[in-house]
Amino acid sequence: MCYVGTPASIHYGTGSIHGYFSEDQVTIGDLVVNNQEFIEATHEPGLTFLAAKFDGILGLGFKEISVEGANPVWYNMIQQNLVTEKVFSFWLNRNAYDMNGGEIVFGGADTNHYKGSHTYTRVTRKAYWQFEMGDFLIGGKSTGICVDGCAAIADSGTSLIAGPIAAIAQIHAQIGATGVANEECKEVVAGHGHKLLELLQDKTPPAQVCSKIGLCEFDGTHGISAGIDSVLGETHKSADDVSDATCNACEMAVSWMQSEFVQNQTKEGKLEYANRLCDNMPSPVGSYVDCRHIDSLQNVAFSIGGRAFELTPEQYILKFGEGFLAHCMSGFTALDIPPPIGPLWILGDVFMGAYHTIFDYGNMRVGFADSA
Known part of the structure; x- marks a missing residue:
């Protein structure tokens, strides 16, 4: 338990916040969560938060990694009997021109935003929502990456798909992405x-x-x-x-x-x-692909729970601008995470945009289905 007024800070992959613990009601949709602990930020160094169009970060990982053991919002929803099912789900709309950016449902899943059924894989570590990922394929052929299994997490707070530097360099070599040599x-x-x-x-x-x-x-x-x-x-x-x-x-x-x-x-x-x-070593500021060659690139796929989850080039290449001003960036980025947490793959918004995601706390599993 943390006490109101206790100083606290969180360091993220980019940026950090500093402040102190407070407590209040939190309203999400028609749910009102009582006695919710949170960090009231008084200092947010770095450009990430300066340029951000959001007012805060809602953590949905496990309590095992919360600052000072604070009870996350999701835990309080369950303990206060605000949800009928111990699941929450994400639909991320990848259409940048649509006013509806996506949807998060606490206590269930919106059937309007996925097709077919979800493929589930069990949670292997209660920290982030971590699970075992199998072989990584390009054009239907094994790359040898993760053929013996890799640890992965699904994380809506990460923009791209992140993996170990050596693996991402191999992927970039095959899709023609170039960073700084x-x-x-x-x-x-x-x-x-x-x-x-x-x-x-x-x-x-x-x-x-x-x-x-x-x-x-x-x-x-x-x-x-x-x-x-x-x-x-x-x-x-x-x-x-x-x-x-x-x-x-x-x-x-x-x-x-x-x-x-x-x-x-x-x-x-x-x-x-x-x-x-x-020459294909990932650049810290992103790796780029010739927009004219996107149509010739092959699909990639992640093996999870016995299913190969494919991403088309249009899904894993991010295009900015139109015509001669257009530039295209790889949706893969390098991130070497040291033990004991890593090595670790992070399936961020590039992946979750293509696949509706259910975080099933009651059964300790994560599920993916085609987004709709």
């Missing part, structure tokens, strides 16, 4: 590529390869990209940005080289592949 990545491949391959061939665990040659201080991926609008967690920054960049570049190169072992390529072929992917 990372010279650090190319230097690692040129200066240490042969040694990296030798360690992999000697069955050194991939997570330990970069630390063995002194390019990483720790065993495993670390660091977080700040180039994503997300309400996920707190960002951490290394005290040594140069070392951190070299480590990230090394870990990506190892990931790519490892994926090429199954292709029976020569040593030089593996190095050439890794060097080529350096």
Whole structure:
């Protein structure tokens, strides 16, 4: 329990708020939630909130991660018997010209906004709404990404689809998205590529390869990209940005080289592949696609709960402007989340816009169906 007047702060993927706990009635639609604890913000540093067209953030994750153990609005709705079903659902309208931006339903789901039935997958961790995701496909073919399973969350507070840097670079290479070429990545491949391959061939665990040659201080991926609008967690920054960049570049190169072992390529072929992917390393400010080539891109798909959830190029490429002023941005962005929370994929608005989402608290599961 938190007490009114207690100082509190939250650090998001972009931006933060500082203030103190207050308590009041909260009205959502025709529901009135009594004695709701919330943080009354007195300081909101950063451009995110300065440019925002909203007045606050409504957290719908689990109480296990709430600040000071405060009771989230959703928990109070259940405890005060304001909902008949312990579920809430999202429909996000991706038509930017429609006045109706979307809908959230507490206590059920609006059948007007989905087609068919939902495919459910169980919650694997009570923090964010986390579940197990399977293989990632491009053009109906496995990429090898998540073939052994990946942790993922559905998060309406994240604009794009976020995944580990190495995986997103592979995706961008296949869809032709280009960011800022990372010279650090190319230097690692040129200066240490042969040694990296030798360690992999000697069955050194991939997570330990970069630390063995002194390019990483720790065993495993670390660091977080700040180039994503997300309400996920707190960002951490290394005290040594140069070392951190070299480590990230090394870990990506190892990931790519490892994926090429199954292709029976020569040593030089593996190095050439890794060097080529350096050009597709995601940029912190977004990666762009030639708008003229969208029609030639293939569908991508996420395997969840035994179903392949497809996204068309029109759904995973974001287009801004028209005619010669148009520019197109990839709906995928890189975000390396360190353990124990990560590695983690975040299926944000790009995914949830295509698929109506039910968060089933009563049965601890998440469900997806085609949006309508």
